[in-house]
Amino acid sequence: MFLSQLQLNASRPATQRLLASPQRIHAAVLAAVPDHQPDDRVLWRLESTARHDVRLLVASPREPDFTSCIESYGWPMRPDATWRTRPYTPFLSRLAPQQVWAFRLRGNPVVRKRDESGRIHTIPHLTATQQRDWLVSRAEHLGVSFPLDEDGAPQVTVSRRDSRTFTRNQAKRGRRVTIASAQFDGLLEVVDAERLRTALVRGVGRAKAYGCGLLTLVTPPSNHA
Incomplete structure (x- = not known):
């Protein structure tokens, strides 16, 4: 990698x-x-x-x-x-439980719901609270936990929100696509290093081809080390 x-x-x-x-x-x-x-x-x-x-x-x-x-x-x-x-790869191999990292992710927070006819619809989360809760709910799947702040809230911030509409496959006049995304910044603690490695390599959530899903880690500020 x-x-x-x-x-x-x-x-x-x-x-x-x-x-x-x-x-x-x-x-x-x-x-x-x-x-x-x-x-x-x-x-x-x-x-x-x-x-x-x-x-x-x-x-x-x-x-x-x-x-x-x-x-x-x-x-x-x-x-x-x-x-x-x-x-x-060298960085990925050094991940271990109990490490704390500052992270950034641009994700596509959505929920899939089935209507009365049985069809499944993908519905974007639009509020900052819904978007933050979407990421926090995926903690176990990602192999992490989100440390709590002094108020007992996960240290996850929705630092930027965006919605973009573009044409998929412009050469063939493809359909219009709208992607609602949110940029998340905060702190995470490694719980399951293998699951986290998978998330870093394979991406998080949907719309990965369109700039979402790349989770990156850096050393946190010294007061959180």
């Missing part, structure tokens, strides 16, 4: 068209992964702290080559603004 980060130039028209469609981003990411197989799970997430500071984070089973992406959407003349890739 490999974890990559590349910086995009949001002022370029081609980049603006790319960022307007998760379908296009997904295609660009897959094109950068050599010998991509249908059952490979490639996860990605956009991060932006300012209008012109847009970064693409990618987890892939094979080492990617983002040369074409940088030439088309990045800063090809700036060697300091290219991409960085590091092996992910």
Whole structure:
């Protein structure tokens, strides 16, 4: 496994068209992964702290080559603004119970309900509380627990919410798709390292092809270590 980060130039028209469609981003990411197989799970997430500071984070089973992406959407003349890739497996192998990590996830919080006719509908959670509860309810499945704050609430924050509508398979005039997503930040404690490794590699929730599901961990602030 490999974890990559590349910086995009949001002022370029081609980049603006790319960022307007998760379908296009997904295609660009897959094109950068050599010998991509249908059952490979490639996860990605956009991060932006300012209008012109847009970064693409990618987890892939094979080492990617983002040369074409940088030439088309990045800063090809700036060697300091290219991409960085590091092996992910050594980090995954060090995960162990009772470790505490700060995390970030952009997820697609939904619930599946059956109507009177028996049809199953996927309904998005729209409020911040519903979205947070969606993630907290998945703790056991993810192999984690969420430490509580002084008020007894899980340390999970919905830091950004978004809803995007785009055309799936534009070349064939595919159907319109709407993805409601939420960015979660907070703290987690490892309970089952193998389950957490699976979540980090395979993703969390739905809409993984469209920028959701990539869970990342970093060392927490010193006061939580």
